[in-house]
Amino acid sequence: MSQDPTRSLPMAGATNFRDLGGYVGQHGRAVKWRRIFRSDHLAGLTATDQALLAELGVTRAIDFRGKAEGAAHAYAIPGVAYHPLVIEPTVVQRALELQATGRTLTAQDAVGLMQQTYRGFVHENAPRFAELFRLLLASDAPTVFHCTAGKDRTGFAAALILLALGVPRDTVMQDYLLTNNLYRRPAGMGSHAPEEVLAVLWRVQEEFLDAALHMVDQDYGGVQTYLVEVLGVDAAAQRQLAGLYLQAAA
Template sequence: MPHPPLPLQPPEPSRAFPLAGATNFRDLGGYVGHGGRAVKWRRLFRSDHLAGLTPEDQAVLAELGVARAVDFRGKAESAAYAYALPGVAYHPLHIEPTVVQRALELQRTGRQLTAQDAVGLMQDTYRGFVRDNAPRFAGLFRLLLASDAPTVFHCTAGKDRTGFAAALILLTLGVPRDVVMHDYLLTNTLYQRPPGMGSHAPEEVLRVLWRVQEEFLDAALHMVDNDFGGLQAYLVDVLGFDAAAQKELAGRYLQAA
């Protein structure tokens, strides 16, 4: 007797969405967290900025049910490329960009910026997320706890401020660090640098500034481990996110066992 065919596994939903006006828009669903439970699809999205979305792009977001947009861009960035999406509540959590200013300061001293300088600047930026911008990331966590309405969070390129936020969320949900790093590095496959951006710097420097490297996120996570006693202590002592809140977040964003 032939064996009956095995039931086909349903295909996983799309992770990345090739929008015309945003190249780095993607879903955090499907990664396996605490207790073998996967992150729910179509709840948490990360992206580059949304000011360039076409009407067709906006229709895709509406179809996905996106109800909230969290904008990590600095005040001047968000003012220069403002947007309003029908039916989407807008939540600014400003994190001022520091890399460009610090690069300009170095150049004003007469120094030609190198790729290694740029890596150091990016690592310092990520340490600043952990230390100086914790209130903004705490604000994101409070929003996610208040409701599990589908949410997109973004900055300008969707790679650094957004990348650290995505890593924090996934790690809190129990996703292993190597998987979190894999998601973080997807930016290098997806994100397309706007033409003419930062054209005054050498191309080797731009390649560092407009992409992501393991060393960037590692700088932040090492600081969480070494300066704050690890993720649990950071969540509780710095973000004000205790065990009960973490359990509630898992209940909202992980599939039932």
């Protein structure tokens, strides 16, 4: 294991940039390193960061941010094709709606809001995740996908990719929770809310991803059916995905 590449990559302008490689998927085959990366947004990347992207061979960036988020922190990276797959953020809006009723938000309120958001990914945002798979199947060119913090929209996308490659759920959850070790909240963000609420909104918890995966299980009978019937990733596409992104059998 000591010879494996590093999972987290040292970017000055992004704190949550990491590789999905190395996790063991179907038939004991590991996910290839340096093919699929997940990150927080890329608008703050320095020239050195962009040189590292080029060194990694990254030629595609998939951006899940909402329209206002993308406009506020737009970016263009030479040699990297930009693919916006817009998923509008809903947590802040729902939090503001609750506050408008005169209610003081609690950490438990925030957990509920986050779970609601993740359940929304499963149905309302399925077309964007389907397009993510279409892009991954079109080419195995090194790709980074991201949202603003690289934790929720990106976290669910990473979970779907890893599960489609046969990575066990407990390993998928471990990858998801790595955000809490890496991501650094920007200074001054969300000062309108109590710190206990911000501590929930800017981190990840098992309950968040579980809310989405439980909905997939409940509404579709499992990830496999969801991949096939909702995201259009049928058995042939899954074999192709494995061929592109899993190492050859030993």
